[in-house]
Amino acid sequence: MEPANDKPRSNELRIGLTGGIASGKSTVAAMFAEYGVPIIDTDVIARQVVEPGQPGLAAVTDRFGTDLLTRDGYLDRHRLRNLVFTDEDQRHALEAILHPLIRTRTLELANQAGGPYQVLVVPLLVETNFDALVDRVLVTDCPESLQRTRLLARDDETPERIEQILAAQVDRRERLAAADDVIDNAGTPAQTRAQVAALHALYLQLA
DSSP states (O other), rough: OOTTSSSSSSSSSEEEESTTTTTHHHHHHHHHHHHOOOOOEEEHHHHTSSSSTTTHHHHHHHHHHHHGTTTTTOOHEEEHHHHTTTTTHHHHHHHHHHHHHHHHHEEEEEEEESSSSSEOOOOOTTTTGGGGGOEHHHEEOOOHHHHHHHHHHHTOOOHHHHHHHHHHSOOOHHHTTTTSSEEEEESOOHHHHHHHHHHEEEEEEEH
């Protein structure tokens, strides 16, 4: 994949790490971090832009109502997720508010982070055309059956809600088609770590 023309000029190679829910993105990112690689996680940024006092929270409550706030003024992310996963129009409305804020903050942090290369963790990288801001796309992959098993164990979701979550994400084949590199995260941690080590060496060469 050629570097995007609209990416702000930077000397750092930017790797966009993505994958389906419960595919192991956080695990893989943590392994890259062990090498001293800067990690910029858009899930973390998504929480920051809707903290009390932030314009993102005001925009969300203007659109969806103050009933989504907890007693101490924080966004009830669980209630919001329930709302948007059952209504596609509502989900698109939320994305229209949050994605530009997340995108801007991600680039700010990337420009400050330095390093020979950076890993930007973006769960919806393919769905939101975030790949235009990175030099390579790295996909963590595992069978959907394993995603379901992990979600049941990790998030205590119902099977019905898990299917809604999976349906809201891009098809696995489409995600893999967008990849420059793939980590098979269906095996043991040692197997995943070996793949990370090989890619770390590659990225250092490319950088």
